[in-house]
Amino acid sequence: MFNERKALQMTLQALLEQRMVLRRQYVDQDKQLGADIKQILSRIREMDAQEGIEEDEYTQEVATTTEEAPDELTKRMKVRKAHVRHDYLEVAKQINSLLRETMSPMSLVELCDELKRRHAVEFASPYIGVQKSLKYLPQVKVEKDGRKLIFSLPAE
Template sequence: MASIFDERKALHMTLQGLLEQRAALRRQYVDQDKQLGLDIKELLARIRELDEREGARQNADVEASAAEEMPTEVLEHLRSRKTHTRHDYAGVAEQVEAILREASAPLTLMDLCSELKKRHGVEFASPYIGIQKALKHLPQVKVDKDGRKLIFSLNR
Protein backbone atom coordinates (compact mmCIF):
# COMPACT_ATOMS: atom_id res chain seq x y z
CA MET A 1 0.00 0.00 0.00
CA ALA A 2 2.87 2.36 0.80
CA SER A 3 4.41 1.79 -2.65
CA ILE A 4 1.14 2.90 -4.34
CA PHE A 5 1.03 6.03 -2.22
CA ASP A 6 4.69 6.80 -2.98
CA GLU A 7 4.15 6.23 -6.70
CA ARG A 8 1.05 8.45 -6.65
CA LYS A 9 2.97 11.17 -4.82
CA ALA A 10 5.82 10.91 -7.34
CA LEU A 11 3.40 11.15 -10.26
CA HIS A 12 1.74 14.16 -8.64
CA MET A 13 5.10 15.88 -8.22
CA THR A 14 5.99 15.13 -11.85
CA LEU A 15 2.65 16.56 -12.95
CA GLN A 16 3.26 19.74 -10.95
CA GLY A 17 6.68 20.12 -12.54
CA LEU A 18 5.27 19.70 -16.03
CA LEU A 19 2.49 22.19 -15.36
CA GLU A 20 5.00 24.75 -14.09
CA GLN A 21 7.18 24.19 -17.15
CA ARG A 22 4.15 24.61 -19.41
CA ALA A 23 3.20 27.89 -17.71
CA ALA A 24 6.76 29.18 -18.09
CA LEU A 25 6.74 28.33 -21.80
CA ARG A 26 3.43 30.12 -22.26
CA ARG A 27 4.73 33.24 -20.51
CA GLN A 28 7.83 33.15 -22.70
CA TYR A 29 5.70 32.77 -25.84
CA VAL A 30 3.44 35.68 -24.86
CA ASP A 31 6.44 37.90 -24.14
CA GLN A 32 8.05 37.04 -27.47
CA ASP A 33 4.77 37.60 -29.31
CA LYS A 34 4.34 41.02 -27.69
CA GLN A 35 7.91 41.96 -28.59
CA LEU A 36 7.42 40.90 -32.21
CA GLY A 37 4.21 42.90 -32.33
CA LEU A 38 6.04 46.00 -31.10
CA ASP A 39 8.83 45.44 -33.65
CA ILE A 40 6.29 45.13 -36.47
CA LYS A 41 4.54 48.28 -35.29
CA GLU A 42 7.83 50.21 -35.29
CA LEU A 43 8.71 48.97 -38.77
CA LEU A 44 5.31 49.94 -40.14
CA ALA A 45 5.59 53.39 -38.58
CA ARG A 46 9.05 53.82 -40.13
CA ILE A 47 7.74 52.68 -43.55
CA ARG A 48 4.89 55.19 -43.33
CA GLU A 49 7.33 57.92 -42.39
CA LEU A 50 9.53 57.12 -45.40
CA ASP A 51 6.50 56.95 -47.67
CA GLU A 52 5.39 60.39 -46.55
CA ARG A 53 8.82 61.74 -47.48
CA GLU A 54 9.12 59.99 -50.84
CA GLY A 55 5.49 60.02 -51.85
CA ALA A 56 2.84 57.37 -52.15
CA ARG A 57 4.19 55.80 -55.37
CA GLN A 58 6.18 53.08 -53.57
CA ASN A 59 3.58 52.51 -50.85
CA ALA A 60 1.48 50.21 -53.01
CA ASP A 61 4.53 48.10 -53.95
CA VAL A 62 5.66 47.67 -50.33
CA GLU A 63 2.19 46.72 -49.09
CA ALA A 64 1.66 44.27 -51.94
CA SER A 65 4.99 42.54 -51.32
CA ALA A 66 4.38 42.50 -47.56
CA ALA A 67 0.94 40.97 -48.05
CA GLU A 68 2.43 38.23 -50.24
CA GLU A 69 5.03 37.34 -47.60
CA MET A 70 2.68 37.24 -44.59
CA PRO A 71 1.10 33.93 -43.65
CA THR A 72 -2.68 33.79 -43.99
CA GLU A 73 -3.26 33.43 -40.25
CA VAL A 74 -1.44 36.73 -39.65
CA LEU A 75 -3.50 38.46 -42.33
CA GLU A 76 -6.72 37.14 -40.81
CA HIS A 77 -5.65 38.49 -37.42
CA LEU A 78 -4.93 41.91 -38.90
CA ARG A 79 -8.29 42.20 -40.65
CA SER A 80 -10.71 44.36 -38.81
CA ARG A 81 -13.92 43.08 -37.31
CA LYS A 82 -17.23 43.75 -38.98
CA THR A 83 -18.78 47.01 -37.95
CA HIS A 84 -21.72 46.67 -35.64
CA THR A 85 -25.00 46.93 -37.51
CA ARG A 86 -28.21 47.83 -35.74
CA HIS A 87 -31.19 45.89 -37.02
CA ASP A 88 -34.88 46.68 -36.80
CA TYR A 89 -35.85 43.29 -35.39
CA ALA A 90 -39.58 43.97 -35.81
CA GLY A 91 -38.97 44.61 -39.51
CA VAL A 92 -36.70 41.58 -39.76
CA ALA A 93 -39.45 39.55 -38.07
CA GLU A 94 -41.90 40.56 -40.81
CA GLN A 95 -39.36 39.54 -43.45
CA VAL A 96 -38.80 36.19 -41.70
CA GLU A 97 -42.54 35.59 -41.56
CA ALA A 98 -42.87 36.33 -45.29
CA ILE A 99 -40.02 33.95 -46.11
CA LEU A 100 -41.50 31.18 -43.97
CA ARG A 101 -44.94 31.73 -45.53
CA GLU A 102 -43.52 31.37 -49.03
CA ALA A 103 -41.42 28.32 -48.14
CA SER A 104 -42.98 24.99 -49.03
CA ALA A 105 -41.09 23.20 -46.24
CA PRO A 106 -39.60 24.23 -42.89
CA LEU A 107 -36.27 26.07 -43.18
CA THR A 108 -33.02 25.57 -41.28
CA LEU A 109 -31.27 28.49 -39.62
CA MET A 110 -28.70 28.74 -42.41
CA ASP A 111 -31.36 28.57 -45.14
CA LEU A 112 -33.39 31.27 -43.41
CA CYS A 113 -30.36 33.53 -42.98
CA SER A 114 -29.25 33.05 -46.59
CA GLU A 115 -32.76 33.97 -47.80
CA LEU A 116 -32.74 37.08 -45.58
CA LYS A 117 -29.40 38.11 -47.01
CA LYS A 118 -30.38 37.39 -50.60
CA ARG A 119 -33.78 39.11 -50.51
CA HIS A 120 -33.29 41.95 -48.05
CA GLY A 121 -29.53 42.28 -47.51
CA VAL A 122 -29.89 41.48 -43.80
CA GLU A 123 -26.81 39.80 -42.39
CA PHE A 124 -26.16 39.04 -38.73
CA ALA A 125 -22.75 38.72 -37.10
CA SER A 126 -24.27 35.82 -35.17
CA PRO A 127 -27.17 34.27 -37.10
CA TYR A 128 -28.54 32.38 -34.10
CA ILE A 129 -28.72 35.50 -31.90
CA GLY A 130 -30.11 37.67 -34.69
CA ILE A 131 -32.90 35.24 -35.53
CA GLN A 132 -33.72 34.71 -31.85
CA LYS A 133 -34.13 38.48 -31.38
CA ALA A 134 -36.38 38.66 -34.44
CA LEU A 135 -38.44 35.68 -33.24
CA LYS A 136 -39.37 37.57 -30.07
CA HIS A 137 -41.72 39.49 -32.35
CA LEU A 138 -43.13 36.31 -33.94
CA PRO A 139 -44.94 34.04 -31.47
CA GLN A 140 -46.46 32.09 -34.38
CA VAL A 141 -43.07 30.68 -35.49
CA LYS A 142 -42.40 27.13 -34.37
CA VAL A 143 -38.78 26.15 -33.67
CA ASP A 144 -37.82 22.46 -33.76
CA LYS A 145 -34.50 20.68 -33.65
CA ASP A 146 -33.30 18.06 -36.09
CA GLY A 147 -30.12 16.79 -34.46
CA ARG A 148 -28.05 19.94 -34.04
CA LYS A 149 -29.96 21.95 -36.65
CA LEU A 150 -32.75 24.37 -35.83
CA ILE A 151 -35.82 24.09 -38.05
CA PHE A 152 -38.22 27.05 -38.40
CA SER A 153 -41.83 26.87 -39.58
CA LEU A 154 -45.08 28.77 -39.08
CA ASN A 155 -47.80 27.33 -36.86
CA ARG A 156 -50.76 26.72 -39.17
Protein backbone atom coordinates in the same frame (compact mmCIF):
# COMPACT_ATOMS: atom_id res chain seq x y z
CA MET B 1 0.40 13.46 -8.98
CA PHE B 2 -1.30 16.70 -7.93
CA ASN B 3 2.02 18.53 -7.54
CA GLU B 4 3.17 17.42 -10.99
CA ARG B 5 -0.13 18.55 -12.52
CA LYS B 6 0.12 21.91 -10.76
CA ALA B 7 3.72 22.31 -11.97
CA LEU B 8 2.66 21.50 -15.55
CA GLN B 9 -0.16 24.04 -15.37
CA MET B 10 2.23 26.70 -14.10
CA THR B 11 4.71 25.88 -16.87
CA LEU B 12 1.94 26.03 -19.46
CA GLN B 13 0.79 29.40 -18.16
CA ALA B 14 4.33 30.78 -18.26
CA LEU B 15 4.80 29.55 -21.84
CA LEU B 16 1.50 31.09 -22.95
CA GLU B 17 2.45 34.43 -21.39
CA GLN B 18 5.88 34.29 -23.03
CA ARG B 19 4.21 33.55 -26.38
CA MET B 20 1.96 36.62 -26.03
CA VAL B 21 4.94 38.83 -25.19
CA LEU B 22 6.78 37.58 -28.27
CA ARG B 23 3.76 38.22 -30.49
CA ARG B 24 3.37 41.76 -29.20
CA GLN B 25 7.09 42.38 -29.62
CA TYR B 26 6.99 41.04 -33.19
CA VAL B 27 4.04 43.24 -34.13
CA ASP B 28 5.67 46.31 -32.58
CA GLN B 29 8.97 45.64 -34.38
CA ASP B 30 7.16 45.05 -37.67
CA LYS B 31 5.30 48.35 -37.32
CA GLN B 32 8.53 50.18 -36.51
CA LEU B 33 10.37 48.67 -39.46
CA GLY B 34 7.45 49.55 -41.74
CA ALA B 35 7.52 53.16 -40.57
CA ASP B 36 11.31 53.34 -41.05
CA ILE B 37 11.05 51.91 -44.56
CA LYS B 38 8.30 54.39 -45.51
CA GLN B 39 10.36 57.28 -44.15
CA ILE B 40 13.44 56.22 -46.14
CA LEU B 41 11.38 55.70 -49.30
CA SER B 42 9.81 59.13 -49.00
CA ARG B 43 13.26 60.69 -48.49
CA ILE B 44 14.58 58.87 -51.60
CA ARG B 45 11.58 60.10 -53.59
CA GLU B 46 12.20 63.65 -52.37
CA MET B 47 15.84 63.50 -53.42
CA ASP B 48 14.92 62.01 -56.79
CA ALA B 49 12.27 64.67 -57.34
CA GLN B 50 14.79 67.44 -56.57
CA GLU B 51 17.24 66.00 -59.07
CA GLY B 52 14.53 65.30 -61.63
CA ILE B 53 15.10 61.57 -61.57
CA GLU B 54 12.12 59.27 -62.00
CA GLU B 55 11.55 56.41 -59.58
CA ASP B 56 13.64 53.39 -60.39
CA GLU B 57 12.38 49.82 -60.39
CA TYR B 58 14.05 49.02 -57.06
CA THR B 59 12.22 51.69 -55.04
CA GLN B 60 8.92 50.75 -56.69
CA GLU B 61 9.53 47.09 -55.85
CA VAL B 62 10.41 47.90 -52.23
CA ALA B 63 7.35 50.13 -51.92
CA THR B 64 5.04 47.39 -53.17
CA THR B 65 6.56 44.75 -50.90
CA THR B 66 6.20 46.98 -47.83
CA GLU B 67 2.56 47.58 -48.70
CA GLU B 68 1.83 43.88 -49.33
CA ALA B 69 3.43 42.48 -46.18
CA PRO B 70 0.73 43.63 -43.72
CA ASP B 71 -1.96 42.21 -46.03
CA GLU B 72 -0.35 38.78 -45.85
CA LEU B 73 -0.33 38.96 -42.07
CA THR B 74 -3.94 40.09 -41.82
CA LYS B 75 -5.15 37.30 -44.11
CA ARG B 76 -3.93 34.74 -41.58
CA MET B 77 -5.62 36.48 -38.68
CA LYS B 78 -9.26 35.72 -37.90
CA VAL B 79 -11.37 38.72 -38.74
CA ARG B 80 -14.40 39.46 -36.61
CA LYS B 81 -17.48 40.98 -38.17
CA ALA B 82 -18.29 44.45 -36.99
CA HIS B 83 -20.98 44.64 -34.33
CA VAL B 84 -24.23 45.85 -35.82
CA ARG B 85 -27.31 46.63 -33.75
CA HIS B 86 -30.44 45.05 -35.19
CA ASP B 87 -34.08 45.86 -34.64
CA TYR B 88 -35.06 42.29 -33.74
CA LEU B 89 -38.78 43.09 -33.91
CA GLU B 90 -38.33 44.22 -37.52
CA VAL B 91 -36.17 41.18 -38.30
CA ALA B 92 -38.87 38.99 -36.75
CA LYS B 93 -41.43 40.50 -39.14
CA GLN B 94 -39.09 39.79 -42.06
CA ILE B 95 -38.60 36.18 -40.90
CA ASN B 96 -42.35 35.75 -40.57
CA SER B 97 -42.95 37.05 -44.09
CA LEU B 98 -40.20 34.80 -45.51
CA LEU B 99 -41.68 31.71 -43.86
CA ARG B 100 -45.22 32.65 -44.99
CA GLU B 101 -44.02 33.29 -48.52
CA THR B 102 -42.18 30.00 -48.93
CA MET B 103 -44.67 27.97 -46.85
CA SER B 104 -41.96 25.35 -46.47
CA PRO B 105 -39.49 24.76 -43.66
CA MET B 106 -36.21 26.66 -43.91
CA SER B 107 -32.85 25.86 -42.38
CA LEU B 108 -30.89 28.43 -40.41
CA VAL B 109 -28.48 28.89 -43.32
CA GLU B 110 -31.28 29.34 -45.87
CA LEU B 111 -33.09 31.77 -43.59
CA CYS B 112 -29.97 33.87 -43.01
CA ASP B 113 -29.08 33.83 -46.72
CA GLU B 114 -32.55 35.12 -47.62
CA LEU B 115 -32.40 37.80 -44.90
CA LYS B 116 -29.05 38.93 -46.22
CA ARG B 117 -30.13 38.88 -49.86
CA ARG B 118 -33.53 40.55 -49.48
CA HIS B 119 -33.13 42.81 -46.46
CA ALA B 120 -29.35 43.23 -46.05
CA VAL B 121 -29.58 41.74 -42.55
CA GLU B 122 -26.41 39.93 -41.56
CA PHE B 123 -25.71 38.65 -38.07
CA ALA B 124 -22.25 38.20 -36.60
CA SER B 125 -23.66 35.02 -35.09
CA PRO B 126 -26.62 33.76 -37.15
CA TYR B 127 -27.91 31.41 -34.45
CA ILE B 128 -28.00 34.12 -31.77
CA GLY B 129 -29.48 36.72 -34.12
CA VAL B 130 -32.30 34.44 -35.23
CA GLN B 131 -32.97 33.29 -31.65
CA LYS B 132 -33.30 36.91 -30.49
CA SER B 133 -35.71 37.58 -33.34
CA LEU B 134 -37.77 34.47 -32.59
CA LYS B 135 -38.60 35.86 -29.14
CA TYR B 136 -41.14 37.99 -31.03
CA LEU B 137 -42.44 34.99 -33.02
CA PRO B 138 -43.73 32.35 -30.59
CA GLN B 139 -45.72 30.71 -33.43
CA VAL B 140 -42.55 29.68 -35.32
CA LYS B 141 -41.79 26.01 -34.86
CA VAL B 142 -38.10 25.10 -34.40
CA GLU B 143 -37.02 21.51 -35.07
CA LYS B 144 -33.74 19.74 -35.46
CA ASP B 145 -32.85 17.62 -38.46
CA GLY B 146 -29.56 16.06 -37.43
CA ARG B 147 -27.39 19.06 -36.69
CA LYS B 148 -29.53 21.49 -38.70
CA LEU B 149 -32.15 23.76 -37.21
CA ILE B 150 -35.34 23.93 -39.27
CA PHE B 151 -37.80 26.80 -38.91
CA SER B 152 -41.42 26.62 -40.04
CA LEU B 153 -44.85 28.09 -39.42
CA PRO B 154 -47.66 25.79 -38.30
CA ALA B 155 -50.23 24.88 -40.96
CA GLU B 156 -53.29 27.11 -40.72
